[in-house]
Amino acid sequence: MADLSKNDVSKFLSRRSFLTHTSCFGAYYALAQLVPLPALGETLGASVNADSRVSQTPLVDKGFAVVRKIGNGLYATISDPSKGATTLCNGGFLVGKDAAMLLEGFTTTGGAAFQMEALRMVTQVPVKGALDTHYHFDHSMGNSYYGANGVPLWAHANVARRIVENYSPLQGADKAAMLAPFEKAVKDAKNDTEKAHAQSDLNAVTTVYSLSNATVLALPNHPVDPSKPTTVDLGGLTAIIEHLPGHSGTDMIVRVPEQNVVYTGDLLFNGWYPVCFDEKATISGWRATLAKFAAMDKETIFVPGHGQLCGQEGIATLREVFDDISAQAEKMFHAGVPVAEAQQRYVVPDKFKNFPVFAWGFTISPAIAKLYGEWQSK
Numbered sequence: 218m219a220d221l222s223k224n225d226v227s228k229f230l231s232r233r234s235f236l237t238h239t240s241c242f243g244a245y246y247a248l249a250q251l252v253p254l255p256a257l258g259e260t261l262g263a264s265v266n267a268d269s270r271v272s273q274t275p276l277v278d279k280g281f282a283v284v285r286k287i288g289n290g291l292y293a294t295i296s297d298p299s300k301g302a303t304t305l306c307n308g309g310f311l312v313g314k315d316a317a318m319l320l321e322g323f324t325t326t327g328g329a330a331f332q333m334e335a336l337r338m339v340t341q342v343p344v345k346g347a348l349d350t351h352y353h354f355d356h357s358m359g360n361s362y363y364g365a366n367g368v369p370l371w372a373h374a375n376v377a378r379r380i381v382e383n384y385s386p387l388q389g390a391d392k393a394a395m396l397a398p399f400e401k402a403v404k405d406a407k408n409d410t411e412k413a414h415a416q417s418d419l420n421a422v423t424t425v426y427s428l429s430n431a432t433v434l435a436l437p438n439h440p441v442d443p444s445k446p447t448t449v450d451l452g453g454l455t456a457i458i459e460h461l462p463g464h465s466g467t468d469m470i471v472r473v474p475e476q477n478v479v480y481t482g483d484l485l486f487n488g489w490y491p492v493c494f495d496e497k498a499t500i501s502g503w504r505a506t507l508a509k510f511a512a513m514d515k516e517t518i519f520v521p522g523h524g525q526l527c528g529q530e531g532i533a534t535l536r537e538v539f540d541d542i543s544a545q546a547e548k549m550f551h552a553g554v555p556v557a558e559a560q561q562r563y564v565v566p567d568k569f570k571n572f573p574v575f576a577w578g579f580t581i582s583p584a585i586a587k588l589y590g591e592w593q594s595k
């Protein structure tokens with residue numbers, strides 16, 4: 218297992234010579250080059266597109282994100298990273314008779330402020346809390362806006378620790394020393410494909426370094442117990458916060474069972490390659506979570522962590538992506554291809570060619586390393 222993750226970004230980042238302990242992120246520099254998010258009607262399954270719960274007219278549209286009503290007291294914030302990184306991830310809010318709940322701290326305080334203003338367009342009820350669905354930078358770096366405005370910050374009990382472990386070491390760190398191994402990987406690449414992979418990783422790490430140094434980190438002060446579901450009563454609207462495995466080890470979903478709406482956080486990337494680099498990401502766990510989503514009501518509306526609003530077809534597509542990565546990796550595994558080579562050799566099939574890949578070292582490459590690990594430990 219020693220060479221399992223030679224090309225794995227989290228391994229690079231955990232070298233104590235230049236960082237104490239880091240395995241952060243997805244990437245956003247790369248996202249600036251993305252094709253714009255498909256329009257609502259282009260991606261929604263026929264049933265959800267025609268769904269009367271989803272308002273065709275946005276509550277607010279700032280380009281970088283659109284807020285839309287998707288149910289009774291339920292709103293989704295859907296980001297389009299090609300139009301700016303103010304929010305980057307998706308979010309939303311839930312509004313009951315007595316209280317409201319916000320989802321996500323986003324990448325910047327501007328993102329959190331934007332969503333709070335959207336909430337105030339529809340209600341003046343007190344905000345019970347803002348939930349980070351997990352600790353990653355694009356969901357948590359705008360947290361200080363909530364702190365400054367007296368909004369309790371909710372998250373999986375391990376989120377505060379993981380924000381500190383992953384992003385504090387980047388603050389004030391020597392940039393040249395930090396980027397050196399990633400620059401070396403670009404220089405040492407054996408061919409154009411490997412060079413493009415390495416360059417995408419360098420871009421991502423550079424971005425997270427910059428963001429970390431431009432951000433006042435704010436930690437959740439209201440830990441949510443991951444061992445059992447938490448019921449939140451907002452007054453005539455009941456939400457359930459629940460931990461599921463897969464993406465980061467700190468993932469919380471928010472379900473509104475009475476309306477068949479699920480805010481998945483990054484356990485769902487709709488029309489994107491999934492970000493799998495996290496040291497606590499588990500491919501088998503993630504696939505089990507997706508199987509759980511697939512077993513939910515066929516009328517369920519999913520608000521993914523990234524990508525357009527969707528119905529069950531979004532779940533089915535991400536399962537296909539995992540199936541494809543797994544099938545290609547398994548062939549190489551059985552043929553004795555070393556993991557480092559397999560990580561480079563995966564080919565994006567035609568049907569997924571428009572799917573954004575954050576950065577190779579945060580998505581496909583670690584997924585293959587983790588799959589190899591799971592097979593080797595059998």
Ligand SMILES: [Zn+2]
Pocket residue numbers: 243351353464465483492
């Ligand atoms: Zn994430």
